[in-house]
Amino acid sequence: MSVFVILYYTLLLGASCLAAYFNKRAAFLLLFSLTLVSFVLGIIGGVAALRIVAIAAGLLALSAMVAYAFREFLIVIASQNMAKELRTAPLTAAFGMFVIFTVAIAGIFAPFIAPFGEAQVISSAFAPADENMLLGADQLGRDMFSRLVYGARNTVALALMGTVLAFTLGALAGLLAATSGGWFDQVIARTSDVIMSIPSLIFALLMLSIFGGELANDTTSFYLLTGFAILTGLLVVSAVSERSVIGWLIGITVLVGVAVVFAGAMLIIFNPSEIILVLVVAVIYSPRVFRLTRAVAGNVVVMDYIEAAKLRGERTWYLIRREILPNSTAPLVAEFGLEFCFVFLLIAGLSFLGLGIQPPTADWGSMVRENATLISFGDITPLIPAAAIALLTVAVNFVVDWMLYRSSGLKV
Template identity: 50%
Template structure:
C-alpha cells in the first residue's frame, strides 16, 4: 500500500511541476518563443524545473543550509526529527546540510569537468577533421587506444598515480571524457568540411580558427549541445562512483557519492537515509536526459 501511495504522489508531483513549469515558461517567453514552450513535453518541463532547483540550491548552499558543511553537532545516526530533519551521519553531521552542500560540490565539479572535456575534445575533433591527412590519422588512433581502456579503470589508475585533489579529479575525468567528445566532434565536422560554403570560405582566404568559429562550430552545435547534456550525466555519475570508492572528492567536503558510502550501514537497519543522496544523483540524471531528448527532437526537425 505504501509503494502504491508513493507512486501516486510521485506521478501527481510530476504532472503538477511539469504543467506549472510549462505554463510559466510560455507566459514569460517572448512572442516568437511561445510556440516552442507550448509544444514542450511534460518530461522536458519537469526536467528543466529540476535542473533549475538544483542550480539554485547549489548556488545558495551557504545561505540555505542550516549548519556548516563539516560541523559536528551531536551523536551519530540520530533519527529524523527536529532540528536534524534528515538525521545525522556517522560523525554527527547534519544530513540535510550535507545534501545541500553536496549539490554545490558534486554538480559544480561535474559541470566544470564536462566544460573542460568539451573545450578540449571539440576543438581537437574539429581541427583534426579540418586538417585531415596524417595528423587526423595519428590523433584518431591515439584516441582509439585511450578509449580501448575502460574509463572507470583508467580514471582509478590516474587518480592513484597523481593523487585525489579536486583539481586532479577534474583534469583526469576531463581527459578521459574528452576522447568521447573528440570522436563525436570529428564525425560531425567531417560531414561539414566537404560542404561548398566551407570551400568558399577557404577561397576567401579565411584562416583555420575563423573557419572553426564562424563556419563549422555553428553548424555542429545541435549534436554537440545534446552530447554535452549526456556527457554531463556520465561525468556526474563517474565522480559519484569515484567518491563512493574513496578516490573522488575527499572529506570533509560534502559529496553525494561519499555520503552513500558513509551511511550505507543504515540500510541493514531499514533506514533509507543512504538512498537520499543516491536519489538526488538519479533525479538529476533523469532530468538532464529529459531535456536533452527534447533538444535532440527539436534539432532533428521531426514532428509527432
Template identity: 45%
Template sequence: MKTVTKFLTTTPATALFGISVLILFLLVGIFTPVIAPYGETEIAGDQYEVWSETFLLGTDNLGRDILSRLMYGTRNTVGIALLTTCITFLIGTFFGMISAALGRLVDQVMCRIIDVLMAIPSLISALLLLTILGTSIPVLVGVISLLEATRVFRLARSVSMNVIVQDYVEVARLRGESIWYVLVKEVLPNILAPLAAEFGLRFCYVFLFISALSFLGLGIQPPTADWGSMVRENAALISFGDITPLLPAFAIALLTISVNYIVDWFLHKASGLKN
C-alpha cells in the first residue's frame, strides 16, 4: 500500500494520465467480446442511426454499432501495432548490434542497405509493397516491421558503438568470450534504456502508420474493425455536422498522447534528474 501511495504521489499527473488511459485501452481490448453490446460485424440496425439508448454512438454505413466497432478496433489496431513494434525491435536491435560489433565491411554493407531503404519515404514504400504483395495482416505486419526496423537499426547501432569500445567489453573479448556472449551480456543490458524509450515512440509511429494505411484502404481490411478504416467509412457524416467519424480519430490521438506522456516520464526517470 505504501508503495502504491508513493508511486501516486511522486509520479507526474501527465504520466498517471497516460498510464490510466493505456490500462483502460488494454482492458477494453482484452474484454471486448464480453463487454461489447454487439458483434464486430453484426448488422444491428439501419444505416447511420443517431445516438440512442439502443445504439449509444449510433450505427455506421452498414448499420453496425459504432461503440462495438470501436471496442473491437482497440483490440485489432492496438494489438497489431504492438506485435509489429515487437518484431521491428527484434530485427532492428539484432542487426544494429551485429553491425556495431563486427564493424568494417559488414558494418559498411549493412549501413548502405539501410540508407537505401530509408531514402524512400516509408508511406510510399508501404503502398508499393502492399499493392504488390497484398493486404493480408501477415503481409502488413511484415512490411511495416521491415520499414520501421531501419530506424531501430540506426539507434541500436549508434548506442552499441558507444558500448563496444568500453573496457569491460574488451576484457570480455580478451577472456575469449563469443560475440553472442558479448552482445547479450555486455552490450544489450547497457542499451536497454534508450531502446525502451524508443519502443514507446516507435509504437506510436507504427500505430499511426497502420491507421493511415487503413484510412487509405491498404491496411487492416473490412470487415475487421479498425480505427483508421472507421474514419473513412463514416466520413460522409461530417458533412451533416455529425462527430461520429471523429470518435476513432479521437481514440487514435488519445492513445498516441498517452504513450508519449509515459515515454517522457520514463526518459526523465532514466536520466536521473530530480526535477
C-alpha cells in the first residue's frame, strides 16, 4: 500500500471523526460518504481511481472556498439591503456569480489579458504548451489561451445581445397582449405558436442559409436591424398613444429616428454576419419570452388594484410600466438568465457547425470543431473551450436557481 493511499484514508477518516465529534451532521455525512465511495473505487480502480477522486474533491473544495470568499467580498462592498440578500445566497450561487464576473472581466479586457492577438499565428500547428503558450497552439499555430480569452468576448457578447433583443420583443409583446387582450393577443399568440413549433436548430439553419452568403452585407443588416427596431418600437407606440392620431404620428417619427440610430450603432459594434446571427436568435427565442411574460402578466392583470387603476382612467402604458411590470420583475429576471443559456448554447452549436461566428474571429464553439482532431491523439485541448461553455452555462443556472428560490417566497 502506497503512502498516498495511507494519507488519503487517514485524512478522510480523521476529518469524518472530527465532524462527528463536533456534531456537524452534514459535514460528517459528506466526508464519510466520500470515504465509502473511495473505498469501493479503490478496490475497483486502484490508486489511479483514488487520485482522480482526490483531485475532484480538491477542486470542489477549492471552488467552495472561492465561492465563500467572493460572497463575503460582495457583502462587504454591497449596500445594506443588498448585503442582506447576499447573505442568503448559497455557495452555488456565489460560485456562479464568480464565474460570470471572471468571464465578464476576460471579455471586457481581452486585449490586455491575452498575450497574443486572436488571429495571430505564432507557432506551428498543434504546438504543445510552453512558456509562451499556456495551452499550446491550434491547427493554424494560433495561441489557444488568447483565442479562449477573445472567445469570451465574442461568444458571450453575441449571446447577450441576442438575449436582450429577444427579451425586449417578447416581453413587450407579452405585456401588451395580457393588458389589451382581444384580437391582438390572439394574433401574437398564434404567430408565436408557429415559430415555436419549428425546432430551434432547424429554424436557425434555415434562416442563416437564406440570409447568409452574399446577403450578409451592411445594407441587408441595416434594413433588418431597422425593421426589427421598428417592429419592437411599434409595441411601445401602440401602448403609449392608443387611439391618439397625433400620438401615433409623433411616436412613429421618433421611432424611425431611433431605429436608424440603433441600426447604425449595431453595425459599428458587430459585423454583418454576426448581426444576422443575433437577429435570427432573437426571432427564435422571443416567442418563448412572450409566452412566459403573457402568463405572468395575465395573473397580475386580474388583480383588484389593476381594476382600480382602470377605473381611475389610467392608460395602457401606465398599467404596464407602474403596475404590471414591477410585480412581474422577479420571474422575468430569472427567465432572462435561462434564455441567455439557451441562446448561448445555440450560438456555440451553430459555430461548431460552421454557421455561427465566422473565422478568424475566436469563438468557443468553433474552437472545439477546429481542434477536434487532437482528441484522437489523447489531447484534451478541444475539451477546454467545451468546458468553458459548460462552466458558464452551469454558473448562470446556479444564479437563476437562487433568484427563482427568492422570488418564490420560500424561506430557509
